[in-house]
Amino acid sequence: MLINFNNLNINNLSFQTDFESKTKIFLEEWFSDGSTVKVQTSGSTGTPKIFEIEKNKMVNSAVMTCNFLGLKEDDKALLCLPVEYISGKMMVVRSIVRKLRMIVAEPSLKPLEHLNEEIDFCAMTPLQVENSLDKLHLIKNLIIGGAAVSESLKRKIAQNKRLEGIRIFETYGMSETLSHIALKQLMPEPEDYFTAFENVSVSLDERGCLKIFAPNVNAEVLQTNDLVEIKNEKQFKFLGRIDNVINSGGSKVFPETLEALVKKEIPNEVVFTGVKDESLGQKLILVIEGSATDDLNKKVAGISFEKSFHKPKEIIFIEKIPRTPNGKVNRIELNKIIAGRL
Structure with missing residues (x-):
């Protein structure tokens, strides 16, 4: 269905599917x-x-967000994220604020499957993008959030010849920042650092974790558990969550950094995690989604890790890595599964 926020009358709209009904409930709220x-x-x-x-x-x-992307009245947006979460709610709010025309599509792993027209703006998860590479050229401005964009997905985007002139960004944000407060361009020119929006500044705490001051969305300085490298008060590079840091043999390991390295070499989803070990404190485990093959094992064995303690002590293959409803890797659930197998 299409909702025109330049001429909205909720009572005249026909909400038929379960997701459309949830969208109506949010609009009424x-x-x-x-x-x-x-x-x-x-x-x-x-x-x-x-x-x-x-x-x-x-x-x-x-x-x-609308100002950064240059969205204007009557532009067409696509909602394909759950409206229970901030990501979906903010797509609706952006459409309301900028008076966009919003297509409501059931959230799925293939949200562009039935799209046959150009749209100006869409927000998707990495998994959705992975399954929509053949139709990404229909989106003029795409933002990807909910989870980190893997190196393999970045490579697929960069190699897609049909994306000339399309702008694609990775987002940084969380529920507490009301979706994202910074974007990092992936297309047409890939960037290494996230750039914070206007009126947003960033700094570090004593742990090396990001502090955000975004008075337009939060009056307080927001303290995160995200380890980052700061370039200046507007730009930063994400290293990993301090919650996920693995202490192996007295050395700190950032799993997200290692995951990015491995994903440059293999297409599978991978997660580094630590399990209790009497001598090391935590033993570094590499979890790979899918089945083991000689080719895959050879590629993993050939990866050059910067430090010797970055090399996993054990590799586990798992049919499906657990995820939260909005597509993020559920590390808590994964650790439970791994603990039951060791």
Whole structure:
């Protein structure tokens, strides 16, 4: 279905599918007299929770994204993310604020499957992008979030000859920042650092973790558990979450950094994790999604790790790596599965 926010009358719209009904519920909540809306966290780093966000802060966030991308009234957007989470809600709010025409498509791993027209703006997860490479050229401005974009996916995007003139960005953000507060361009010119929006500044705490000051969306300085490299007060490079740091033999290992390295060599989803070990404290384990093959084992064996302790002590193949509903790797659940197999 298509919702025209330049001439909106909710009562005249026919919401037929379950997802369309959820979208209608959010619209009714948004246009109610209340000053806040309820948002559910993904649960990728802990127990999912529901909290309330001020509508005016969401409007400010939407304006920053729309201004950065140059979106204008009557542009066409595609909603293909769950509206229970901030990612889906913010797509709706951006459409409301900028008076876009929004196509409502059931969230799936192939959200562009039935798309046969050009659209101006869409937000997708890496898994959705992975399954939509044949139709990405229909999107003028694409932002990818919810999880890190793998090196293999970046390579597939860069090699796609049909994407000339298309702008693609990786996002940085979380529920507490009302979706993203920084973007990193992947196409047409790939960038190494995220660049924060206007009126957003970044700094480090004593642990090397990112601090965000974005007064338009949060009056307080937001303290994250994300380890980063700071270039200046507007630009930073993500290294990994401090929660995920593995202490093996007294050395700190950043799994996300190693995962990016391995994904340059193999197409499979991979996760580095640590399991308890009497001598090392934590033993470094590489989990690979899929079945073991001679070719795959040879490629992994040929990877040159910067440090000797970066090389996994054990490699485990798993049919499917668990994920949260919005596509993030569920490291908590994965660790439970691995512990049961060792």
